[in-house]
Amino acid sequence: MTHDTIVLGAGMVGVSCALHLQARDQAVALVDRRATGLETSYGNAGIIQREAIEPYALPRNLGFLLSGATNRRVDVRYQPADAARMLGPLWSYYRNSAPGPLQKISREYETLIALSLETHQQLMNDAGANDLIGGSGYVMLFRTERELHAFHQVADARAQHGVQHIKLSSADVAREEPSLIGSFAGAVRWTDPVAIRSPGELVQRYAQLFEERGGAVHLGDAMTLRRTDAGGWQVDTASGETLTARQIVIALGPWTTQLTSRFGYTAPVIPKRGYHMHYAPVPGKALNSTVIDAEYGYVIAPMQKGLRLTTGAELANVDAPRNPAQIEAAEQIARQSFPLGERVDAEPWMGTRPCMPDMKPVFGAVPGVAGMWCAFGHGHQGFTLGPVTGELLAAMMTGVVPRVDVRPFSPARFA
Incomplete structure (x- = not known):
């Protein structure tokens, strides 16, 4: 052998x-x-993210840091003992998220992202896997005009790098996703990414x-x-x-x-755990695209198994006990806006993203x-x-x- x-x-x-x-x-x-x-x-949102020319930086504004310290945010949670052991790498992560270092890091990161669709498409063609494609693009959904307009600046900046998007008004969102519950300020649809209906x-x-x-x-x-x-x-x-x-x-x-x-x-790996759960579709209430709730950081993605809700990040070691609080909080909020039926999975799936400072x-x-x-x-x-x-x-x-x-x-x- x-x-x-x-x-x-x-x-x-x-x-x-x-x-x-x-x-x-x-x-x-x-x-x-x-x-x-x-x-x-297996457990991600199934998006080949051509638009992600900047990595996920650690927000440096005081409001985020103070609210994060309460450990009640939906997008970021932590297990205290594990997070304490990560203080050194997290401090480096914070420093690298400053505008100057982040700009350099993003230039380097973009060289990889720019080849992501091309390299995937070749393998999908060779593997006969194009039937797993669920559509192009996904939607970043916003509840407030302030956050929406701030993100417009992000989208316009990325457009200078060849990343395509469409700005959606509140009426556009209602027309494109009529099964959403309530009204929203608007959205940005990234058109370059590819959605996969079963990443595993x-x-x-x-x-x-x-x-x-x-x-x-x-x-x-x-x-x-x-x-x-x-x-x-x-x-x-x-x-x-x-x-x-x-x-x-x-x-x-x-x-x-x-x-x-x-x-x-x-090397100083920062483990960010994530959870997901599948939900049966509500008859006559389809979701047409993958949607990210920009305010709360969770994703709802149409999958072969149903609608998949994926959480943000939990700072915890890979072998730490599961904590369902984050996905339960995300589900409670998501049910107010999305057509989620009964849970399909017996328990939430959990995986760990290996992140670097x-x-x-x-x-x-x-x-x-x-x-x-x-x-x-x-x-x-x-x-x-x-x-x-x-x-x-x-x-x-x-x-x-x-x-x-x-x-x-x-x-x-x-x-």
């Missing part, structure tokens, strides 16, 4: 890395403790494409990773096989540094560890940025010059 590369982690990022390495004539094995696409890649299934289609092209997918424990006497890598599968490869890619999302730290590399993903060679590469830290955009990350990492690993400057995303920046 000898390969050129073993990829640990079968979410959107890991599967994309495996596919692009395979396209460069590498013999690749893909390993995960679960079936493909069942961790963080899209990852699975990509994994099936990898297998059809001769790739091997295994269940196994990444923590069995070890060096060989010859300087390569080995990992055990659940079926008792031992896989061996010259190189290893660690794409385990929020668990990545748990493994890399055993080999001397760590500088808001940029981490991919490239792990410093000081020969033959080890990593791809993690995509924050809220792992689903969007998986394919472009896979392309750029595969180029680096095979000695090809990537088509964008990858230095801003190097793991060495945290060494």
Whole structure:
């Protein structure tokens, strides 16, 4: 069972890395403790966010900070003991969210986002997955004129970078989404993003494409990773096989540094957990587009399983006990505006976004560890940025010059 590369982690990022390495004539094995696409890649809002040319910065206004401290906001919550352990990275996050640093970070971040639709579309075509597309664009919904007009400035600024949008009045919103309850100041419809009706299934289609092209997918424990006497890598599968490869890619999302730290590399990951729940549609009350409630930070997305409500961020360790308070608060507010039927899921799904203090993903060679590469830290955009990350990492690993400057995303920046 000898390969050129073993990829640990079968979410959107890991599967994309495996596919692009395979396209460069590498013999690749893909390993995960679960079936493909069942961790963080499964539970998101299903949007390929071409408009997201700026990462999610930490709001620096006093009102947000004071209200956040109460731990009652719908968009951001925290588990106190876990948040206390994150104070160092959170302080760096706060500093990087200042206008000056954020402008530089956004310029670098945009080089990846600009390729997100192109790289996804190629894989969707190859995987025969275009049937999962639920439409183009999504709606940012506003309740107040003040917030709406402030966001118009954001939309106009992004238009200078080629990101398209349509400004919707209150009447436009009522016409486009007649099933919404109540009236709203207006909305901004981003027209470039693509909505996917089952994000977990899209990852699975990509994994099936990898297998059809001769790739091997295994269940196994990444923590069995070890060096060989010859300087390569080995990992055990659940079926008792031992896989061996010259190189290893660690794409385990929020668990990545748990493994890399055993080999001397760590980085300050800020785990942002999120929850979702599906609801049966109300007969005759369809939602035509994915909608983000800008005031409260939750998303309502039409999915194959029903309407999916996804929450904002909960600052908590990946192994911390679940806390349903955030999704219950979001549901209570969402039911006042959206046609949500009965709950479909037995309990809320939960996943963890691996976020970095500088808001940029981490991919490239792990410093000081020969033959080890990593791809993690995509924050809220792992689903969007998986394919472009896979392309750029595969180029680096095979000695090809990537088509964008990858230095801003190097793991060495945290060494």
